[in-house]
Structures are given as C-alpha cells and as structure tokens.
Amino acid sequence: MKKDTEIRKDDIALELKNLRVKFVLERETVEAVNGIDITLKRGHTLGLAGETGAGKTTTALSLLRLVPHPGKVECDSLKVDGKDVLKMTSKELEKFRGSDLAMIFQDPMTSLNPVFTVGQQIADTIMLHNPTTKEDAMKQAEKMLELVGIPAVRAVEYPHQFSGGMKQRVVIAIALACNPGVLIADEPTTALDVTIQAQVLALMKKLRDERGMSMIMITHDLGIIADVCDEVAIMYAGRIVEYGTLKDVFNHTKHPYTEGLFNSLPNIRNRSERLKPIPGLMPDPSNLPKGCAFAPRCRYATEACRTARPADRMVSDTHMVACTAYDDPDFRIDRPEKD
Amino acid sequence: MSKKNETPELLVSRKYVRQSQIRIILHNLRKNKGAMIGLAIITLLVLVSCFADVLFDYDTEIAGLNISEKLIRPCKEHLFGTDDLGRDIFKRVLYGARYSLGVGFAATMIGMAIGVVFGAIAGYYCGLAEDIIMRLNDILSAVPSILMGIVIVSALGASTFNLMLAIGITSVPQFVRITRAAVLSVRNQEYVEALKATGMSEARIIAFHIIPNCMSPIIVQITLRIASAIIATSSLSFLGLGVPVPAPEWGSMLNLGRSYVRTASYLTIFPGIAILITVLAFNLLGDGLRDALDPKLRK
C-alpha cells in the first residue's frame, strides 16, 4: 500500500523557507509567525516546542494553507515531497491535502463531524483520494480502525459514542487513511489524560515507523519531544530560537529561553529542587519588542540584544541558535552541557 | 493566536471590562453599515411620526375629502397621487408612519414581554412547568388572529390600543417557543451551573444571565414580528377591526386600495413601499444588533 519510492534517509520530505503570517484586524495587526525555516528529512520527526501563543498552530495550518481569514501568509518557498505547495491551484490543493500532507488536531471532542458515523468519515477521505466502491472504502476504513486499536464493528457508531482517547484514535485513522508522506500532529495528546496520552503516542510511533512517515510533532511538553522526535525546534514569539538534534538541544542547550524551559520542569529525581519559572509574560504579538523578542525576560540580555534582531547562528552542523549573546565567543549559559 | 486562556494582564478591573463591552457593542454596530442605514431610517420615521401634526393639519389634509380630486395619478402637486376619496396619498403615508410604527412596535413589544417571560420560565424550569406552559401555548396559537381581533375589538371597542393588543397576543406563541428554545440551549452551559453554585437566586440568573444570552434569536424574532404586525393590520382593517377609519394607517390604506390594484395601483404601491422600508430598517438594525451582541461572531 506504501508508495513504491524507497525510503532514502537524506531525502527532504518538507522544506519551508521564511514563513511569515500576519492577522490584519482594523485596529491592530497580529504578527503570529515572523520568519520560520523548517527542513524535515524523510522518516524523521521534528518536534516544534514553545509556549502558548508562539505561533505553532498557525505554522501548521500554513503548511496546509488553511490559515483562516483575516490571516495573510507570506512564504519564500514551501515544498512537500518536491511539490511546490505555494503554486498549487485549489484543485491541486484538494488532492494534496490528506494524501501528501495530513494533520491531526488538538481537541478530539470537536474535531469529528457529529452527524456522520466514524466509518463514514474515514471512508469519505479514502473515496476523495483513491475512489473505489463504497463497500471497498468502508472495508479499508474498518481496517484503519483496527490499525488504531478500535474494533472494526464500531465503524457504524457516531462520534458522541466514543471517549476522548478513542476519538483521537479516529482522527489519527482519518489522517492516515490515504497514507500521507508527511503528518503534522498539533498537540495531539494535550486534551487527553496521561495514561491515554502514552497509548496514543505509542500508536503514533508504531504507525510512523511502519510507514516510514515523516512527522512534525507540535507540543509544549518537552517530555513528548524527548520520547518521539529526532530533531527539535524551540519557538518563541513566532520565531525558531533554537534548532537541532535531540542531543544538541537537550544536552548542549544554547538559547537562554530553552534553558528557562528546562528549569521550569519538575525533576523526578531531585524533588526538593525549587522550580525556576521564566519571569514575565509572552510579548503581545500585536507590538513585538525591537530586537530579540525574549530580551525583556532574558537574564543575559545586553543592550545589543534589545536593539538588533538576533541572526541564526550555526553552532554545529546540526545545531542552530538565534541569540546575539553568542557574538561574544566565550558566552555560556548556566545549564551544564552533558554528552 | 491560539484560543487558550487569556494571559493574566488583560483581566483588569471588572468595571473597565463591563464599560468597554457596551462600547465594543456600539463600535461593532457602527461598523455594520446596514445597521446604520436601518437606524437612520427608523430615526427619520420616528421624527416624522412625532411632528406629523405640525407638518399636516389632520382634518383638511389627511382626513378631508374632495371628491373632485379623485384618483389623480402621481404628479407634481400630489407626489403619490390621490386615493378614491381625493385625499393626497403622500401626506397620508407620512402621517400614517405613527400608526404603523406604533402598532407594529407596540404589538411586538406586548407579544415579546409576555412571550419571553413565559418562554424563559418554560425553558428554565423543565418538567411540569414546561409542559403546562407549552401546551397552553399550543392552545393559544390555535386561535386564528382574525377571531382574536374580532373578540378583543368588540369586547373592548375599536381603538388603536386594542388593535395592538389583538396583534400582540397572537404573536405571543412564537416568542414563547423561540425563547424556550434559546433558554434550553443556554441553561445547559457550564457557566449557569457555576452561577447556581455561587448561590445566586434563580430569578436573577434568568433575568441577568440567561435572557441576555438569548437576546439574538429574540431580536431576530422582534424584527420579523414587527413586519408581520404591520401587514396584519391590513387584513384586520378589511374586517373593520383596524385603526378607526379616517386614520391613514398603512395596512388599512393597502386594504382600501385593494379593488384599485389594476386601475390605480399606486394606491397600494406607495403604502407597500413604506412598509417595505420600515420592515427593512428594523431588520437591518436588528441584524446589526444581533451580530454585535453575539460574542462568537466577534472574531
């Protein structure tokens, strides 16, 4: 069922260059995303981490060109499996969505159409991209349900008869129905409680490895990123401030904001340790500060940080950080490096 | 811009939030061009209604007859032409604004006042109260409006107020049903339980929290009922139950011009247009108000 192209490790599944998204309202314009570059290798999983309001969901929606009105999307280039998404007509977009690039949404409670049976919703997706007879589509849908751990017999039931976790499994089944090359998961387990969260993540990992899918996992939970992702991108106020492999970002953390994130995580082993939350609040996206957006809350902030917009600096061939403090070569953050 | 909870700094003092809410509603209303047009027309109509006595002398120009000037087609002196008793239609349409506006608005208010109260009670207190009110409502809605008109007018005498009462009562069933449906959908929301938890009395909950949230379907119903109230006067005035005769109420003018539809259609066209404009004005304003009040649509 998998496309016949063999899996090449270094093949690029998704390439995004300089994505900018603005929401133009009458009295203000909200700059949700301010220049993001993503390259996702085939079969790899990129974690997109950041606090609420960092523009994660907007980025995901821009990949599918589903940003709602009044959003304005500007982007230098967006290629998925070599196809240039920006130049696609609405007809091509419709073929593209669901078969090449699929998405799993955050709140399962509202992501399923209440008046269609679960099986029907999956079968619809199948019929859209590889039209067959109704019965055949339904059989495939039942197979998908089995795949995500739901007994096929429940295909005729309606969304309101499923629990949150089961619904998320259905959403996953819908997304994977046409075997997409790339999957975007927008905080898939945030709305679920912890035990169900682990099951859903295990399921996603199993399916990803079986199908060699590349995936973008959007979450604010660093634990999930450690568990699922190969590479990590830390987002803050619409920009990627640190990007690298798991080892780079977790063990050789460079950016002060990433350090702050790790400090605000409770440590199972050392229970007495006091949490050090990041002071201050996310900046208001409608008037972002000049220079580095994190400067007002950064311990190491210097005058330079507050004036110039930090450039992306490659600290190793896989590790990037956007922080002007590193102009001074021997600048270090407190977090010790481990290898 | 994710939908998650607002960051703390926005939850400033409660007074500021309430004051700005009304300002926001007015701002949205001003933004909506349609609503502004509607408001302008209504204010114009109200002005005309109030100063009609100053503009025209009732006896000579509105009710006075001169058979010699019968059925003149619209021309310079008579912009809308003259009716079968030689009266100038333009002046009568302007003067009639007060009756139609009054009857339409007042009748709907009567209907709304009764309907919303019972609808809210039926919607909030489910079970027996709801069944009784809804069954009584079905019974009341079975009475044809013309029969209701005959009885009220003959029992209380023919006057504009009784006409409003007759039309108002026949619009009560719709209001009860609309309000009950709206209240039902609102009362199941979590925040109603939260309010109950704060020990607020049920009457206050209904009055200050549930009904304001049901305002949008009610406003839609108000604007629709005003339209049908004005038109109902023409069928009632056919039976002589409308506004007492010489008064130039649009509905009765429509009805008097009925037999001239082919030979002198302007007798019915201009009152018809007046009704159309009034109805449109109320609905554009109502629409604007509905969208302004509905937080979901404010994105």
Next chain:
Amino acid sequence: MKKLISLLLVLALAVSFCFANGASEGKAAPVAQVEYKDTAVIGFQTKTSSISPPTQTSVMHRLFFNLTHDTLVDYDEETSSLKPGLAKSWTVSDDFKVWTFVLRDDVYFHNGEKFTADDVLFTWEFAKDDGSTNATVKTTYNKIEAIKVIDDTTVEITLKNGDIDFLYTYSNESYSVLNREAVTADAAKGPGIGTGPYMNDEFVVSDHTTLQRNEKYWGELPPTKTLEFRFISDATTRLAALEAGEIDVCQGPNNTEHNIIRANDDLILYVCPGMNLTFLAFNSEVPALNDPNLRLAIAYAINDQEIIDGAASGVGSVSDGMWGFFTYGYYDDWAGAGLASYQPQNIEKAKEYLAKSNYPNGGLTIRMTCNSAWTVGALQIIQAQLKALNITVEVQQLDSAGFTSMTKAKEHEVVIQSAALTGAGGDMAKFFTAGNTANTATYNNEKVTELFKLAGVEKDEAKRKDYYKQIQLIIHEEAPYIPLYYAGTGVAYSKKVSGAVWNGSGKFDYSQVKVEK
C-alpha cells in the same frame, strides 16, 4: 369520473360533427352554422350553501333553484305578472283563502318519479318541520291551513286567512316542489332533485356547482349540456378569469374595473339599475335622533350623487324615496303633495330644519355603523358632508353578525344598510312595522301599520295604491330612513355568450344560455 365521461361525449359529438361537415363537402357549403360549446362556465361571488330550495331565500340560491326546480306558478319579471308553471291553471275563492290548482301530467322528476299533487303536499309537510331552518319559508308555509290532494293532477291549498298576494309569494323559487321518494331516500341529496331544466351534479360549498341538462325536461330544452358555476370571491380575479377565457360570464365585476371591460372588445359589460337600496336608518329609541327635523336636516344635507361617485365609482342611481321605484304603489311626486324631494342637496333647507330641531346649531356627535368595507367609504363621505351642519360623525365598522346583534338589541344610533327590495308592496311592511328585525329604525306608527293591513286585503287596485301613497307621504315627512342610492349590479360576459337573461335583482336566468366555440 363525470368530467371524463362528459369529455368523451364532447369528443364524440365533435367528431360526428366534423364527419357531418366532411360528408357534405360536395354539396354547397351550409349556411355559416354556429357551433356551441357543451359547457358554459359562470363565475359568481356570493356563497351558496345548500341545494335544498326550502332552506335558502338569497338571490344566488334562487338563481340555482330556478334552474333545478319548478314552482306551481311562475312570476314574469318583465310584465310583473304570473304565468303557469307546474300548474296549468288555478282558481281562488272570493275571500282569497282557498286556491285550487290544475297540475300538468307530463312532468317527471330528475330521478324518474312522476310529478303528482302528493309531492306538493309532501314539500309543505317537509319544510314545515325540520326540512328548513329559514324563517321566511317556514312563516309562509305556516300561513297555509291545509293542502288537500283531490287527484293526481288537482290540489287545493287552504290559507289560514285570505291573502291577495299569496301567489306572488308562492311563485318564489324557495317554494319549489320536492319529490317525496327522493327526499325520504336521501335527506342530503333528495331535496336537490327537482323537475327543472338542469339537474344537480356536483356541489362543493364555496368552490363550484355543476349542473347537467335534464334531457326529459317538460319545457323548452336548454341548448347547453353542462353549466359550471365557479365561486370566485375576489372580483379582480374573477374578471381576470374571464379575460383569460377560463369563464364565460363574470357576475359582479369591480365597479373600479368597468373601463377595463369596456376597453376589451371581446367582452360585453351589462350594467343594470340595481334593486338593492342603500339607506341610513335612525334608531328612534335614541332621544337625540327621535326628532324628524334633525333627520330631515341631515336628509337635505346629504348629496347622494357625491356618495355614488366617491364610494361606488359612479355605478348607481340616486334614490328619492324609501320605496322601490319598481315596487307596486311607488309614489314620488313630492312637490304635488306639498313636500320637497330630499335630492338634490339643499343646504339652506337643511339649516332651516336644523334650526327647528333640538340642536339648532348642530354640535352633536352621531355614531354611524356599517358592516362592510364597501359602505365605509359612503360613511366617510357623509361624515365630511355633515360637517356643514356642524354634526360630527363617528364611523364604526363591525362584522355582519356583530352588526345585526347590535341592531337587534337596539344599541345602535345610525346604521347604513342595503336591502334587496321586491315588487310586492306588502314586502315593504317589514321596514315600517314593529317586531321585524329589518325595522332598524324601530319605527312604529299606528297609522302606517293600519294602512299596511288594509292594503293587504284591498281588492280594488286604485284603493290599494292610495293606501301605499299615504304611507309613503307619512314616511317622507318623518324620515325614519334616508334613502341614498341604488347600487348598480354589473355583469361582464364574453361576446360569444348569448341567451342569458340579465336583470336588476341579480337573479339572472341561464336556462337558455349558449356559448359559441
């Protein structure tokens, strides 16, 4: 189903017709032979609710009964005289009590039963008890003491007390003869079976009535097979149906649309002077109105022609006396009798009478009530006209039942009404004698009541006319009623229609109607 059969019949007829033409192709072309349709469609406006003659006396009902049933004696409206109907001849006793009729023996009911004297007896017995809920019919039948069947073709009717006008009343279609067997068999449809030129086929209340030709009719056979009467209450729609060719006759088009009919040269407009008099009635129990001078002042202040132009678009004729100009004993030479006619409008005379009344300079308010949208216009004109006498008029409109319950309870002040007058002088008594609901002026003058009684039994024509003259003079002076105008009735019909008899009363005769193809 019936429509299907008649359709087939028509087709057969048409086909045979063409053959006839075809066959005679060789011979000289026949004289332009006009073909007539098998069905005539008539649009009418006043609702009918029964096919049983004793239950209804309204004009439209009598129009139908005239087609489906027959009476012993017929009334000829042109010559206003009586002519034989089912009875070939009749004789009456000197005291006008015992009437003996010699009946025809060649008449059959629609159900095939032979018409005999027994049917006359049965009709009387049937209508007397629960066969009719119509007060006038029951009262007339109650005047009959007994009916004796002498033999199949002779019947004798004995009245309780002599009535010279009995035959005029008995010739009314509501007293048509029913068939005993038919009614006993089916109480609903039985009374619909008569001896007339047409048979009742379909009857749907307020929708349509279809009559089929009675092939075995004893009189002159009608030319058209089917008469379809369609109830179309809106005048504009009815006229449009005529223009669209769906109906052949449109009864009572809107006065406002007469020029549309005149402009259309396929249509003919027949406007006949009406027999419906519109008048004002002053309730004499109201002290202020029980004053002849005030009433006369108002009578002279009103301009009838202006009312006709304003409220009836000019279709109607001025009336000068509360007595049908076609009714027996009509008198209008007011100057001859030293009185002045109410019309034309005479403001000085009105003011003169007003000065003599209890309200020398007016200043009173009178409530005038009407019961239909048409008469509201007339009241508004009177309202404006009476301003000259400083009398303010408050116009009130009620629906018909509310209106009658008010007049019956004498709670009205002035009412505007219209009543269908007849040719019989005695019929006018109901307006001027106590105990009648039509007497909305609650008028009670012994002299007038006495004169009506005398006229009822007076044989000598001259004396009877004189009695009626005296009545009219008294009424003209006391003016309990103010006559306004006779509303004209109109009929619009396609020029292909012929054979129908139009008249003022609205009881048109369609028995000989035919419509060219």
Next chain:
Amino acid sequence: MLRYAIKRLLLMIPVIIGVSFLIFFIMDLAPGNIIDTKIAEENMTDEEAEMLREQYNLNGSMISRYFKYMGGLVRGDLGKSYITGKPVLESYLEKLPATIVLAAASILVSVIISIPLGIYSAIKRGTFQDNTCMVLSFLGLSIPNFWLGLMLIITIALNVKWIPTSGFRGIASVILPAITVGTGLTATLARTTRSSMLDVLNQDYLRTERAKGNSEFRVVMRYALVNALIPIITIAGGQFAACLGGSVLTETIFAWPGVGRLIIDSVNSRDVPMVVGCIIMKSFSIGLVVLCVDLLYAVIDPRIKAMYARGRRRRK
C-alpha cells in the same frame, strides 16, 4: 422513539380539549350568533327569531352547550354546520387536499429560495452580498399577499395559457398561490439558515474536513449544511404546520378551496360547530406535523436519537 411519539400523541388530547373550550368560549364572547347571521340575510319577526333559537338550541348557558358539544366530540362526532347542515368533518376533509397541496408547494418554494440565499449570505457574512440577500428575502415578507397574488394573476396567468388564474385545477393551478405564500415565508427561513450556518461554519470539524482534502463547496454543502439542518427543519416544519391552517388572503385571491377561508367564513357567520370542529382538526394536523419534525431531528442528528432511545429527553 415510538414511546416518545405515543407520549406526544397522548399529550395532544389535553391540547385539543383546551382548544375546543377556548374557541367555544371565544365564539360565545364574540358579539352575535348564528341567528344574527340569518337575520343579516333576510328579515325575521321576533317570533321567528325565537323559533330558530329553539331549533339551534342556543338557549342555556355556554357551559351546558359546551358539554353537550363535548358529548358528541368524545364519540368523534364533530356535529353539523349551522349553515350548510353538512357534517363538519366532511366539510373539513373536503377542503383538506387543496390545503395540503398548497402548504407543501409553498414550503417547497420557500425552501428553494431561502436555503441557497441563507447559505450564500452566511458564507459572505457582513459583505454587500450578505445584505442584498437579506433584503431580497425580506421582499417576500413586506409585500402584502393579496397585492403579490393579484399582480401574479394579471401579469402571468393572463399571458400564459396553461397557468389558470384561479381555482384548484391540477398542478399548474398551484404554482401562483405557492409563490405568493412561499415568498412570504422566505424572510424567516433565510435568516434561520444564515444564523445556523454561521454557528456551524465556526466549528472545528469543518477544518478537519478541509484538511482531508474536501473542496470548499463540499465542506459547506455536505458537511456543514447537514449539521445546520436542525434549526432549519424546525422553522420549515413550523411554517408547513402554519400553512396547514390555511392562508386566508391567498385562498381568497386565488379562489383556492382551502381550510383557511372555510374557518374565517364560519367565524364571520358564527357557525360555531364548524369553527370549533375545523380548528380542532387544524390543531390536530399541526400537532402531527410538529411531531414528525421532532422525529425527523433524530434521523438527522444521532445525538438526539440517543436521547429518545433512553425514553426521555436528557436534561440536567
């Protein structure tokens, strides 16, 4: 589901009894009675009036007459009309087919016009098209029925041969009356469609549908509309029920043998058995239609079907 339907049918009985009492009471309150109608037709002496009162048994208090009437009603006998003497039920059923045909055709016209208008203005919310759609839908409500009817007759029926001007003669004759009544209903239905579509278009699951690769047209017309159907059906069902009560003006203009005119004529002539009987039948048929609309909810929205399955509406 069946249990719920039976419960609703049983609930209708008190309503019908209530309706019969209220109408009986109101008819008694209205001035004048059947005798006055007959007097209006032709003169009557006082004795004759009294004789007729006996025959129509109008003497006795309103309550006693009501219970006599109810005696008949319980046995299913709606009594006879004072005017025509025909049984009320027969007269009502005689007028029912035309009324149902007109009601169905009017709702069809209303739906055909309102739903596309409502959806289009919901999609284009706030723009110029939105306002024009709403203005269009308001034309129907603001133009008086009789004026529109007459205009249709004069302009269309006179020039188009196969469309009759009036009467209930075959399918073609229902076109103009249906347009007259239907356009009057568009205002309400179009607005309801617009507001319920607006609510649905904000839902998240439509984003899922779009992410699946559905075209915008399919998203709106298939996935969104189905969810928005409940309020639309409520209003359309209500309108159909109202039309079952007949539309007096349109029936008068088009000489349409409908129930509306039958009721109003009976009211005017104070034909009490006919008025009460027809209104009872009318409320019964309206009750049936409203019940069918409620049952239709379950067919459309499985969540509501679940509630019925548990026998009662789940309410907190």
